[in-house]
Every structure is written in C-alpha cells, then in structure tokens.
Amino acid sequence: MKTVPHRTVGRFTLYWHILKDLEQEQTHVYSHFLASKARLTAAQVRRDLMVLGYSGTPARGYDVRKLLDHIEAFLFPSTEQRIAIAGVGNIGRALLKFFAGRQPMLRIAASFEVNPEKYDRMVLGCPCYSIDNAGSVIRELGITVGIIAVPDKEAQFVANLFVAAGIKGIINFARTPLQAPPDVYVEDIDLARSMDKVAYFARQSLKSDSMMISKESHK
Amino acid sequence: MKTVPHRTVGRFTLYWHILKDLEQEQTHVYSHFLASKARLTAAQVRRDLMVLGYSGTPARGYDVRKLLDHIEAFLFPSTEQRIAIAGVGNIGRALLKFFAGRQPMLRIAASFEVNPEKYDRMVLGCPCYSIDNAGSVIRELGITVGIIAVPDKEAQFVANLFVAAGIKGIINFARTPLQAPPDVYVEDIDLARSMDKVAYFARQSLKSDSMMISKESHK
DNA sequence: TGAGCATTGTGAAACAATTCACATTAAATT
DNA sequence: AATTTAATGTGAATTGTTTCACAATGCTCA
Numbered sequence: 001m002k003t004v005p006h007r008t009v010g011r012f013t014l015y016w017h018i019l020k021d022l023e024q025e026q027t028h029v030y031s032h033f034l035a036s037k038a039r040l041t042a043a044q045v046r047r048d049l050m051v052l053g054y055s056g057t058p059a060r061g062y063d064v065r066k067l068l069d070h071i072e073a074f075l076f077p078s079t080e081q082r083i084a085i086a087g088v089g090n091i092g093r094a095l096l097k098f099f100a101g102r103q104p105m106l107r108i109a110a111s112f113e114v115n116p117e118k119y120d121r122m123v124l125g126c127p128c129y130s131i132d133n134a135g136s137v138i139r140e141l142g143i144t145v146g147i148i149a150v151p152d153k154e155a156q157f158v159a160n161l162f163v164a165a166g167i168k169g170i171i172n173f174a175r176t177p178l179q180a181p182p183d184v185y186v187e188d189i190d191l192a193r194s195m196d197k198v199a200y201f202a203r204q205s206l207k208s209d210s211m212m213i214s215k216e217s218h219k
Numbered sequence: 220m221k222t223v224p225h226r227t228v229g230r231f232t233l234y235w236h237i238l239k240d241l242e243q244e245q246t247h248v249y250s251h252f253l254a255s256k257a258r259l260t261a262a263q264v265r266r267d268l269m270v271l272g273y274s275g276t277p278a279r280g281y282d283v284r285k286l287l288d289h290i291e292a293f294l295f296p297s298t299e300q301r302i303a304i305a306g307v308g309n310i311g312r313a314l315l316k317f318f319a320g321r322q323p324m325l326r327i328a329a330s331f332e333v334n335p336e337k338y339d340r341m342v343l344g345c346p347c348y349s350i351d352n353a354g355s356v357i358r359e360l361g362i363t364v365g366i367i368a369v370p371d372k373e374a375q376f377v378a379n380l381f382v383a384a385g386i387k388g389i390i391n392f393a394r395t396p397l398q399a400p401p402d403v404y405v406e407d408i409d410l411a412r413s414m415d416k417v418a419y420f421a422r423q424s425l426k427s428d429s430m431m432i433s434k435e436s437h438k
Numbered sequence: 439t440g441a442g443c444a445t446t447g448t449g450a451a452a453c454a455a456t457t458c459a460c461a462t463t464a465a466a467t468t
Numbered sequence: 469a470a471t472t473t474a475a476t477g478t479g480a481a482t483t484g485t486t487t488c489a490c491a492a493t494g495c496t497c498a
Contacts (some may be wrong), residue, residue: 050447057446
C-alpha cells in the first residue's frame with residue numbers, strides 16, 4: 001500500500017464538489033474540464049485520479065457518477081467519524097455553523113469550554129462540555145478528530161488532552177505550532193500567516209507592475 | 220533578485236511570533252531552538268534565514284533583536300497596506316475581530332456587503348460599504364489585498380470586482396477556486412478541504428494502530 | 439471497415455522544498 | 469596560545485510534487 005500524496009487528498013474534496021454541481025447536467029467529464037474549474041492542469045487531475053483506481057475512457061472521459069462513487073469511497077468515512085471542537089469563541093462558533101450538516105458521516109459531536117457560563121448546555125446545536133471532561137467525552141463518543149480554536153496560550157494544553165484521549169487528527173487555529181506525536185496528523189490554519197504571506201506577494205506584484213511601467217516609459 | 224520560496228515567506232510570521240515572545244527573556248537564540256518551537260528542523264530554519272541576508276555567529280547563534288529587525292524589514296510593509304473584506308457574515312465578522320489591531324501597517328480598511336441592512340455603517344469598527352461601490356472605494360483607499368468571505372456563488376463575482384479595482388492579493392474562504400490573472404496571488408482557505416484531509420489521515424493512523432495491535436497478537 | 443481524432447494513463451523530466459553533511463568559525467577552556 | 473566545542477552557512481543529495489510527452493485507446497464519421 002503506497003502512501004497517497006497529501007496535496008492529492010486535499011484536492012479530492014475539491015473534485016467532489018465540482019462533480020456534485022455537474023451531476024445534474026452531464027454524465028461524463030474530461031480531465032481538462034475539471035482542471036479549468038479547479039485551476040489546475042489536466043495532467044495533474046489525471047495524476048490525482050490515478051490513485052482512485054478508476055479509469056476513464058479516451059474520447060468519453062470520466063463517468064461523473066462513477067468518479068463521485070470512487071472519490072466518496074476514498075474520502076468519506078464508512079462509519080460515522082466524530083469531531084470535537086475546543087473553544088466556542090468567534091472562530092469556534094463560525095466553525096460550528098459552517099460544518100453544521102455539511103457531511104453526515106463527519107460530524108462535530110462535542111464542543112469544550114473553560115467558561116462555566118458556556119458549558120453544560122447546547123451551543124449552536126452541539127453539546128458543550130467542560131474542558132475538564134474532554135478525555136472521557138472523547139473516549140465515550142469515539143472522537144478521532146479535534147479542532148483547536150482556543151487562545152494561543154491554551155492550545156498546547158488542549159492538544160495534549162486530545163492526544164492523550166486518542167485523537168489522531170488535529171486542526172489547529174492557534175498560532176502556536178503544536179507538539180504532537182508523529183502518528184497524529186496536525187493541520188495548522190494560521191490566519192496571521194496567510195495574511196502576511198498574501199500581503200507580501202501583493203506588494204511584490206505591485207512592485208513588478210511599477211517596474212514594468214517605468215521600463216515602458218524608458219522606451 | 221531571486222524569488223523567495225512561498226513556504227519560507229509563510230514561516231517568517233511564525234519565527235517573528237516566536238522571537239517576539241522570546242525577546243524579554245534572552246538576547247540570542249540558536250536555530251535548533253527556533254526549530255523545536257516551530258516544529259521544523261534546524262537546517263530548515265537556517266535555510267529560511269539565509270534569504271534575510273543576516274548571519275548569526277557560531278557558538279552564539281542569532282541576535283534576537285537583529286533577527287526581528289530583519290524579519291520585519293522583509294515581512295512588514297513600509298507604508299500602510301490596506302485590506303478589504305467582502306462579506307460580514309460568520310466568517311467575515313470572526314476575521315474582523317481577529318485582525319483588529321494585530322499589525323498596524325496591515326489594516327482592514329473597508330468591508331463590503333450586498334445586504335442594505337448591513338452597509339453604510341460601521342461593522343465591528345470597520346466601515347461597511349455596498350458591494351456596488353467596491354471599485355471606487357478600493358481605488359480611493361489604495362487597497363491592495365482582498366478577503367473573500369461571501370457565499371460560494373458570489374465568490375467569483377467579487378473576485379472580478381477586486382481584480383478590476385487593482386487588488387493584487389486575495390484570501391479566498393469560498394470553496395470555489397477563483398479564476399484570476401497570474402499577477403494576483405490567491406490563497407485559498409477551504410475549511411471543508413482541511414476537514415476532509417485531517418479526517419482521512421486520522422483514519423489512516425487509526426488503521427495502522429489497529430494493524431499493529433493485530434500484529435502484536437499474532438506473535 | 440478503417441482513418442482520423444481527442445482523450446486517457448503513465449514513465450520520465452523538471453521543478454520545488456527539505457534534509458544531509460561538512461568545512462568554517464568564534465567562543466570557552468586548558 | 470592551542471585545543472576543544474558547538475554553532476553557522478551552504479553545496480549536494482534527497483524527497484515530494486507537478487508537468488511534459490507520447491503510446492494506447494475507443495469513439496466518430498466517411
């Protein structure tokens with residue numbers, strides 16, 4: 001069993017979404033069509049689809065329904081997979097709303113808080129527990145994925161709780177990079193980093209714009 | 220002028236943050252210390268710092284204050300760089316709160332909405348305009364970065380407005396990959412994709428766990 | 439039926455990012 | 469002053485990802 005490239009896994013969700021929209025309208029699709037929708041090259045799409053073990057046919061492309069089936073078999077859990085979220089502040093609540101009912105097999109089953117005013121009741125349709133009970137709740141509900149949306153200072157503490165309780169994947173919105181054992185997959189979503197990066201490349205682009213203008217004016 | 224690796228730019232924010240915390244406590248720092256905090260290797264940290272044109276000294280490492288200066292010179296805009304955000308729903312408002320006062324040289328100067336109940340007033344300390352005025356507001360305020368936090372269907376429309384108004388960097392929270400000219404840097408933050416990816420690798424990790432247990436029991 | 443065509447699947451090449459490995463260096467120690 | 473030590477900076481190797489390029493395929497149309 002060879003390991004699937006991380007980027008490829010990330011793109012399957014994208015393909016799924018594009019295909020789902022397409023399903024009504026057409027039965028077949030070409031790699032170059034998917035590529036243009038996904039802002040990729042046709043070769044990359046075909047490369048990605050190789051890992052599914054499903055082949056299209058020349059001249060007809062891929063059967064939309066069959067491709068969806070294969071992506072779903074790859075990407076969707078076969079039994080319900082549960083998620084917990086720590087922190088129901090700004091970001092936590094935005095996420096609860098965002099994921100509500102998105103994918104039935106992948107469900108936020110619990111949230112955790114330190115603030116007693118918030119826990120031991122439902123928050124946006126999701127039961128909220130004290131962070132002190134995280135270990136037992138995670139184990140009882142068989143939760144495998146954790147989202148960290150707490151202040152930076154508490155992020156590592158929560159991550160430790162998650163790991164100790166057997167969670168195998170973490171999405172981290174805190175700016176602190178988390179220490180975690182290698183069998184736990186950590187995805188950092190750092191808005192400050194994204195912001196600084198985009199701002200940097202926007203400046204570069206502006207700079208080369210103005211350089212081109214000055215070049216132009218020298219002619 | 221050689222181009223800086225994208226990932227490296229992303230990591231400078233991280234280093235900055237770590238160094239800022241450190242500044243009080245110590246004047247010098249080693250690459251392996253930064254690496255452990257950032258969950259990277261020492262070689263990678265040194266490789267990244269090479270692009271700053273600042274060298275540490277053997278046996279003493281890097282001067283924390285000087286390193287901060289160099290990172291700031293690289294990463295922070297020298298004059299105020301302005302950001303606009305389209306959509307002040309869940310995610311939009313969470314972002315407005317998140318970025319409020321984070322970095323004075325990089326400021327969200329305007330927000331846009333289609334909903335007349337929301338625009339033409341302040342939203343979380345930021346003036347909110349009708350999306351119809353986006354072009355002129357962006358040009359007048361000299362905004363160079365745009366955040367797209369509108370529903371998927373409207374994302375491309377907003378992106379087109381942004382690009383036409385001269386924006387050079389976009390952070391896109393919609394699931395639609397955006398069509399944009401190559402001189403516009405687009406960073407997609409797709410929560411659904413991150414979620415599916417983390418869930419996938421969490422399952423893989425669980426699987427290899429249980430395989431190891433069954434292997435164990437075969438002994 | 440068969441020629442023409444546009445597409446697939448994939449080995450190989452190219453490119454990007456990371457890690458290795460080690461010569462060099464400055465401080466600390468003897 | 470010489471030796472030891474533990475860093476740095478970086479060429480080269482490695483790893484990971486994307487793109488190229490083309491043989492093979494199956495549909496269309498004469």
